Amino acid sequence: MKWLPHARRLAHQVVRPESRWHDAVARVPRHQFVPRWWEQEGHGWVLRTGPDDPDAWLEAAYSDQSLVTQVDTHHADRADTGDVLADGTPTSSSTLPSLVVRMYRHAMIGDGHQLLVTTGTGYGTALACARLGEEHVTSIDIDEHLVKLAADRLALLGEHPRMEVCDITGPLPGEYDRIVATVSVRPIPVSWLKTLRTGGRFVTTISGTGLILTADKTADGGAVGRIEWDRAGFMPTRHGDSYDSPADDIWKGAAQDEGEEIFTSRYPLLYPPDAWDVMSMLELQLPGIQYRKTQDGDTRTVWLLYPDGSWARATATGFLESPVVHQSGPRRLWSDLERIRNRLNREGALPVYGARVTITPDGTTTLTRGAWKATL
Structure with missing residues (x-):
């Protein structure tokens, strides 16, 4: 060849x-x-x-x-010709x-x-x-x-x-x-x-x-x-054949439940992985947060899921309509997201890129830029 x-x-x-x-x-x-x-x-x-x-x-x-x-756990080299997987998460x-x-x-x-x-x-x-x-x-x-x-x-x-x-x-x-x-x-x-x-x-x-x-x-x-x-984004480290999915149980309720709070967002619907600086700020605050999305015609829905049981669901029809948000749990996830978007609108940028990093010998990692600080 x-x-x-x-x-x-x-x-x-x-x-x-x-x-x-x-x-x-x-x-x-x-x-x-x-x-x-x-x-x-x-x-x-x-x-x-x-x-x-x-x-x-x-x-x-x-x-x-x-x-x-x-x-x-399905490696391509071990699969049979013509195999199809109904769904799954990439692991390598x-x-x-x-x-x-x-x-x-x-x-x-x-x-x-x-x-x-x-x-x-x-x-x-x-x-x-x-x-x-x-x-x-x-x-x-x-x-x-x-x-x-x-x-x-x-x-x-x-x-x-x-x-x-x-x-x-x-x-x-x-x-x-x-x-x-x-x-x-x-x-x-x-x-x-x-x-x-x-x-x-x-x-x-x-x-x-x-x-x-x-x-x-x-x-x-x-x-x-x-x-x-x-x-850049890479798959996270794994310690076995596949990844745990702690948000799967939360998803059952988040899919349809009314939630504890309902409101109309001031911002257009956003799927955080499409905006890497917003996604990064949210992850630094809420490590392990997960996202899902669906689309049915012009109707789009985005979910935020957190291992402590918190969830948020936002749905909008078309690109001009403000989404209706349902959220529940110990954290108000969509409200956390909107605070980040407020900062982006107010300052024109988020402080993650270009941040200084200091790491102590025990691995404690701190990001700083101006007055902003985040510790891993």
Whole structure:
């Protein structure tokens, strides 16, 4: 299969020619790391098998898009041809190449640095090996199946980095100059501070937000950094085969109940994941908040669900009508959302992006910008 022209086209698309990451993207065969993937159709997922349609395989693998390789516990490599899933939550994927490169560039990786990365399909690990050399790369994942698959596919390219089955939030193997996590975390794992050399840097995203956090380890064992003027969202770390869904029970009541409070919002209907700065502010205040939405013709409904039993439901018909809000529970979630929108309207921006970050040796992480402060 003539994949090199596709890889070169992708490299020109996602990184400038003078970058040292350009050559890595241009010569790593991404399709070998994603022979099968799940593609969403409606609320369900359809299995795509690359060798069955080589042209579609090349088109998907060398497009700047994420490819979902696992939904709940259903890994594409273990699925049968023609499988369809009625629904499910993505639990592993091949991250879009431009974002992998952006995360590496935020890490400011230099020649000779020892780098720890998360495995996933192994494509990001392959890029790191192509750029630094296999002896400088350690790749970890909590899923033994993913680690073995990635190691086998890397070996076909002649790359043999250190591969470990490991929870990135727990003790880590070795010492590193850089850690790049293409999964999101909250809080910052103390193990990162322990395994980084002084002056070393880590790059990650905060769970449930669009915030990229970069920080450099200080001599006291803590770290200082910032929230980058950039955005990204990754799947959160998981500690088993799939994710818990604490809001599922809340959903049963939130779907139709009248709630304890009903009012008409002053703002147009908003699905927070469509506005990353708003979503990030809400997540920092209410870690673990979940969202759902439906549309029936011109009628749209958005739900906010929180593990303490709080919920809010807002429904609007058309884009000009103000939504009617029903909410209940210990927290008034839609009111929390509207306070954030009030601040955005009043100040013209929210303080999350560009915030200064300080991390103590025990992992306590504080974001500050002006008078605003948030602690993870």
